[in-house]
Amino acid sequence: MSTNVGVEKGKQSLAVPKQKRFTKQSTKDNISGYLYISPFFILFSIFGVFPIFYTAYISFFKWPILGAKEFVGIQNYQMLFTDPTFWKALGNTFSIWVISTIPQLFLALILAVILNQAFLKGKQFFRLAAFLPNITSLVAVAIIFDAIFGEKYGILNYALSVFGLDPFNWKGSYFGTHIAIASMVMWRWMGYNAIIYLAALQSIPKDLYEAATIDGASKTQQFFKITIPMIRPMIIFTVILSTIGGMQIFTEPLMFSGGGGGPLKQGLTLTFYLYEEAFVRNSFGYASAIAWVLFLIIILFSIVNQFITSRIKSAD
Amino acid sequence: MKRSIGWQKFLLLALSLLLLIGAAGCKAKDTTAGEETKDGKTKLTIWLWPGMGIEDQIKQYAKENNIEVDIQLSEFADVHSNLTTSLAAGSGAPDISAVEVKGIDKMKAAPDAFYNLYDLGADELKDNYLDWKWKQAETPDGKNLLGIPTDIGPQALAYRVDLFEQAGLPTDREEVAKMLQTWDDYIKAGEQMKEKTGKAMIDSPNGIYAVIEGQGNEKYYDEDGNVIVKDNPQIKKAYDYAMQTIEKDLTAGFTQFEGEWGSGMANGDFATVLAPAWMQLNIMNNAPDTKGKWDITLLPEGAGNWGGSFLTIPKESKNAEEAYKLIKWVLSPEQQLETFKSKGLMPSTPGIYEDEAFTSYTSEFFNNAPTAKIYGEAAKQVKPIVEGPDSIQIEEIMGDAVERVRDGKATPDKSWKTAMDQLERELSR
Numbered sequence: 001m002s003t004n005v006g007v008e009k010g011k012q013s014l015a016v017p018k019q020k021r022f023t024k025q026s027t028k029d030n031i032s033g034y035l036y037i038s039p040f041f042i043l044f045s046i047f048g049v050f051p052i053f054y055t056a057y058i059s060f061f062k063w064p065i066l067g068a069k070e071f072v073g074i075q076n077y078q079m080l081f082t083d084p085t086f087w088k089a090l091g092n093t094f095s096i097w098v099i100s101t102i103p104q105l106f107l108a109l110i111l112a113v114i115l116n117q118a119f120l121k122g123k124q125f126f127r128l129a130a131f132l133p134n135i136t137s138l139v140a141v142a143i144i145f146d147a148i149f150g151e152k153y154g155i156l157n158y159a160l161s162v163f164g165l166d167p168f169n170w171k172g173s174y175f176g177t178h179i180a181i182a183s184m185v186m187w188r189w190m191g192y193n194a195i196i197y198l199a200a201l202q203s204i205p206k207d208l209y210e211a212a213t214i215d216g217a218s219k220t221q222q223f224f225k226i227t228i229p230m231i232r233p234m235i236i237f238t239v240i241l242s243t244i245g246g247m248q249i250f251t252e253p254l255m256f257s258g259g260g261g262g263p264l265k266q267g268l269t270l271t272f273y274l275y276e277e278a279f280v281r282n283s284f285g286y287a288s289a290i291a292w293v294l295f296l297i298i299i300l301f302s303i304v305n306q307f308i309t310s311r312i313k314s315a316d
Numbered sequence: 317m318k319r320s321i322g323w324q325k326f327l328l329l330a331l332s333l334l335l336l337i338g339a340a341g342c343k344a345k346d347t348t349a350g351e352e353t354k355d356g357k358t359k360l361t362i363w364l365w366p367g368m369g370i371e372d373q374i375k376q377y378a379k380e381n382n383i384e385v386d387i388q389l390s391e392f393a394d395v396h397s398n399l400t401t402s403l404a405a406g407s408g409a410p411d412i413s414a415v416e417v418k419g420i421d422k423m424k425a426a427p428d429a430f431y432n433l434y435d436l437g438a439d440e441l442k443d444n445y446l447d448w449k450w451k452q453a454e455t456p457d458g459k460n461l462l463g464i465p466t467d468i469g470p471q472a473l474a475y476r477v478d479l480f481e482q483a484g485l486p487t488d489r490e491e492v493a494k495m496l497q498t499w500d501d502y503i504k505a506g507e508q509m510k511e512k513t514g515k516a517m518i519d520s521p522n523g524i525y526a527v528i529e530g531q532g533n534e535k536y537y538d539e540d541g542n543v544i545v546k547d548n549p550q551i552k553k554a555y556d557y558a559m560q561t562i563e564k565d566l567t568a569g570f571t572q573f574e575g576e577w578g579s580g581m582a583n584g585d586f587a588t589v590l591a592p593a594w595m596q597l598n599i600m601n602n603a604p605d606t607k608g609k610w611d612i613t614l615l616p617e618g619a620g621n622w623g624g625s626f627l628t629i630p631k632e633s634k635n636a637e638e639a640y641k642l643i644k645w646v647l648s649p650e651q652q653l654e655t656f657k658s659k660g661l662m663p664s665t666p667g668i669y670e671d672e673a674f675t676s677y678t679s680e681f682f683n684n685a686p687t688a689k690i691y692g693e694a695a696k697q698v699k700p701i702v703e704g705p706d707s708i709q710i711e712e713i714m715g716d717a718v719e720r721v722r723d724g725k726a727t728p729d730k731s732w733k734t735a736m737d738q739l740e741r742e743l744s745r
Binding site (some may be wrong): 054062064065066067076079083085119146147150151152153154169171172173231258259262263264277280281282283286 | 352393397400401403404422423425426429568569570571574575576579580584709712715716717718719720722723724725738740742745
């Protein structure tokens with residue numbers, strides 16, 4: 001409120017003609033304050049706010065970008081909800097998210113506990129090694145995984161054949177493709193989450209464990225009764241991050257299943273579908289409609305997250 | 317006094333913001349068209365996809381004419397979508413971009429985004445090139461020309477002599493051509509191949525699909541620009557033969573142009589590749605060790621055309637004159653003869669088809685086959701086919717349909733129906 005008053009006063013003083021122009025210190029502070037934060041808001045409104053509303057606007061048009069726009073009302077949205085490819089993409093996104101996130105966070109926690117053990121030698125090395133996948137170029141990762149999951153000359157199928165199993169067509173099935181993409185996500189993000197958990201583990205006071213040991217609690221009991229409750233906020237944090245990342249998964253499926261998401265559209269995720277509609281098929285109106293629906297889905301998810309978060313907090 | 321310092325600060329802030337934006341602008345400019353290097357040389361940015369085979373010619377021209385070229389390679393489909401996007405955005409397009417025959421129609425819908433090559437003097441070149449190929453890059457009214465033709469893709473059959481011998485099939489290229497009069501003959505030979513050697517006849521069912529669909533008079537569009545995929549008997553025929561190779565287990569099940577496909581080629585997993593002229597380069601690159609084991613002969617039921625491209629100059633280029641000169645030289649009959657000899661690209665300039673230097677050429681890699689004669693013969697059989705704005709998209713949908721059956725995820729009928737439904741939905745957006 002006080003800032004508004006300051007601006008008002010400044011205006012008034014400018015409006016009076018004969019009076020000697022002066023600006024109060026508080027007004028100056030306000031102006032410089034706004035100036036300091038303005039770069040963010042200017043850039044945000046150009047690259048954030050404007051596209052959001054412009055996307056909403058063009059989602060009511062049929063627009064192949066090299067031609068003219070044609071107003072079609074809500075037709076894009078009507079088509080979207082009856083479009084089996086859209087629902088397939090939504091299903092793929094969730095499927096990949098579930099099979100990548102849940103085991104990933106679980107394994108990351110185990111990894112963090114191992115890295116936190118006192119007996120482990122060369123801790124720095126292992127911590128670095130755990131984090132390394134996260135800074136590897138995604139395209140290079142995808143090419144390697146592509147070679148691992150190849151049907152005829154893939155390492156994985158070779159390993160299966162050693163055990164006398166039939167080769168599996170990873171790229172040509174829903175199951176195989178989702179597993180491959182999920183393993184790429186896991187490989188890349190597990191170490192990252194483990195480092196976050198590790199930081200949380202190290203902030204737990206040692207005396208809690210000492211007290212528990214004296215009271216005769218086993219290691220397992222200590223883990224579930226002390227460790228997990230103490231790092232709960234970090235678990236929530238990683239779940240939220242993984243959710244956002246999982247909803248937006250794009251590069252891995254694009255690199256793994258190629259244009260269109262494969263013959264069954266088994267690798268087609270929502271952002272991938274959006275990209276294909278906009279930049280391959282040039283249906284910008286339709287792509288904008290997808291973008292908005294995706295936006296609403298993420299909002300819905302955030303609300304669910306919020307709900308779960310508050311429940312976990314109240315359990316304390 | 318105090319106030320003026322405030323203004324100075326404000327100016328400083330504004331200036332630093334400007335610098336920031338300016339710096340960002342400079343960075344972006346680095347990749348876009350129409351630039352000069354520090355020493356005043358003209359610099360041309362050129363977009364191609366891998367395997368086009370004209371990079372050497374471009375570099376040679378740049379060296380001889382003291383200009384700088386920046387060749388940027390992207391995947392085939394990406395070149396087209398990047399070009400569309402940057403043209404619509406009005407920035408980011410290169411000085412020269414390759415556009416394939418299936419993509420040129422989409423660009424023809426926006427002729428203003430490109431330099432009209434007739435304005436740059438392309439009229440004088442017209443007689444050098446195949447008429448049907450030239451017309452593909454012309455707007456329907458014939459006033460605008462978007463691109464100069466690179467190579468064409470007349471089709472032939474590349475086969476492994478050693479595998480044919482093991483299967484007890486004839487190995488001489490004349491006899492092979494005589495044996496394979498129809499696609500049914502080809503299937504029959506494939507069954508013999510499978511029975512005797514256990515090897516696949518063909519790399520991928522998509523190969524036979526793409527070749528047969530190109531043998532008809534029409535493909536996806538009729539002359540009036542209507543989509544006729546559903547009712548075109550040639551498409552159905554191509555699809556049915558692809559299904560036959562799957563049912564009879566004659567394919568190696570690769571996806572063309574993927575990494576594993578190359579490994580399979582090098583390992584001799586399949587006996588034939590249905591090969592447009594430019595496919596020779598793919599074979600040579602993927603399986604250099606198989607030199608001399610391949611031979612080339614005519615296809616069953618005559619040749620169609622698969623692929624072949626154009627070089628275009630987007631309007632954003634500030635060096636259109638220079639770009640045109642480069643294109644004119646690189647795609648001249650003399651240089652197309654060079655790229656034919658080194659890369660197997662079939663020239664789009666019929667003048668040299670009768671040239672002794674051309675006809676006498678034999679390819680060492682392909683068992684000294686007279687590839688010039690074979691592809692020259694094939695080029696004569698090619699009928700010009702009308703493409704449309706969504707050709708690339710349709711090709712992908714049909715390719716997926718074949719792959720679904722190959723992977724055992726759908727019956728032929730069901731997969732066909734899925735593709736037709738998808739076509740209807742996607743083309744209406």
